[in-house]
Amino acid sequence: MIRTTSILLFFTVFVLTLFLTPDKSDAQHPRDSMLRNTDISIISCEPCDAIDCDPCNTISGDLWKTFRPLKNKHHNQSFLNEIEVFGWIQGGVYTNNRGNTVTRTRGSNYKGRKVTQFDPNSGNSNLLSTVHSTDFQGNQVWLGVKKEADGKHGLDWGFAVEGYFGPEAWFAQSWSDAKFDYGWQDGDYHTAIPQLYAQLAYGNLSVKLGKFETIMGYEALRAPDFFFFSHSNIFMMEPYSHSGAFFEYVPNEKLSLGAGYIAGADSSPENAYEDHGFLGIISYQFTNKLNISYAVMYNRNGYGGYRDVGDSEGNRYGLSGTNVYLHTVAANYDISNKLRYGFQWNYSDTKTRNDSSHSFTYGIANYLIYQFNDRLGVGLRAEWANLNNIFGYGNDLSEYTFCVNWKPYANISIRPEIRYDYSANKNAGEKPFNRGENRDQFSGGITGVISF
DSSP, X not given: OHHHHHHHHHHHHHHHHHHHSOOOTTOOOHHHHSGGGOOSGXXXXXXXXXXXXXXXXXXXXXXXXXXXXXXXXXXXXXXXXXXXXEEEEEEEEEEETTOOOOOEEEEEOXXXXXXXXXXXXXXXXXXXXXXXXXXXXXXXXXEEEEEOOOGGGSOEEEEEXXXXXXXXXXXXXXXXXXXXXXXXXXXXXEEEEEEEEEEEEETTEEEEEEEEEOOOXXXXXXXXXXSSSSOOSGGGGSOSEEEEEEEEEOOSSSEEEEEEEESSSSOOTTOTTOOXXXXXXXXXXXSSSEEEEEEEEEEEOOSSOGGGGXXXXXXXXSOSXXXXXXXXXXXXXXXXXXXXXXXXXXXXXXXXXXXXXXXXXXXXXXXXXXXXXXXXXXXXXXXXXXXXXXXXXXXOEEEEEEEEEEEEETTEEEEEEEEEEEEOOOSTTOOOBTTTTBSEEEEEEEEEEEEO
């Protein structure tokens, strides 16, 4: 009932706003108002040139975007000048006090390809972006080409093509239906196409068609857009990408809306298991200091299991024939011109079609970021989660992370980090660390990111 009410309320607000809100030519781009893209670094930004870049704003920008330069956009510029080529390289080392390394197994997978699978209770594998322990790894090699559609001067078009290589790139693959880029692997390293879409824009309305990154959640997989090295545990609840069509409407500088039809979560455009879902977001800038957003996904998961085509794994949520509801509530509040507080609440309900069983997952995360200047900031993350149906983590897991983000140069970031995880579960098989032997774990490491 709550899920149905939430979705009906979202559609009602979306339609009313679409037709009743006056058009404004200086409307803010949706990326500036969605909470996974709010920037602490702009608090101390230098004055912008009114001709060469967008005006500085104490709210817009990306919270984790520490180096990406402002993109110049002029109506009369040539087509080649509108194309942006970008990328970055991230590498580092992360280890834990248990001293254990990751367990790797290999087995037949889609179309018989051998794919490395990680034991989630070994090494650092439960931390996602720091899978390998005790050894250096190239976390991300990312390259993209993009033209952004700008509808301020009439109908415009755009596109994005991005490639990602690294040990955790499997998370950005289309692994829900095991199609498209799934199974691209060279040893422990994977390759993914995280975004491949076409875009149209007219006025304050735009649409993406293809495979695109999710709007769910507060953290970003992209290294330049994220303050910390490791990710929160509730990050594992969220999909990374969707295939389908997604509309964005920005009627004014305070409100942004998004809604679309998707082929489930982390599925390819082929949508082998006929997933069908809804993805939506409402984000509102209440004051110059406070922004709150609500994002929701409701997905009818695949009609069949992977075994229908000879695969040995389960689908995205471990069950075929399920309905999945997931929402994220996120907020940013500027306590001062240097200190920002962030909050996220994730909630998921996975159920069978006949409602005979439900599996609930939820958690909250808090972020406190202090930016001394343009080059140095420190951050603290504290979270609690019930992740009982994700890799068997258990239903009472806490995490505390402290990270320093130092930029010796505008396009280089060095991030040392320490982290402590603790589970209240004492039962055998529910302990999340050291292959089920331990309830807690100290970990830490250092990474560097070079963007271009």
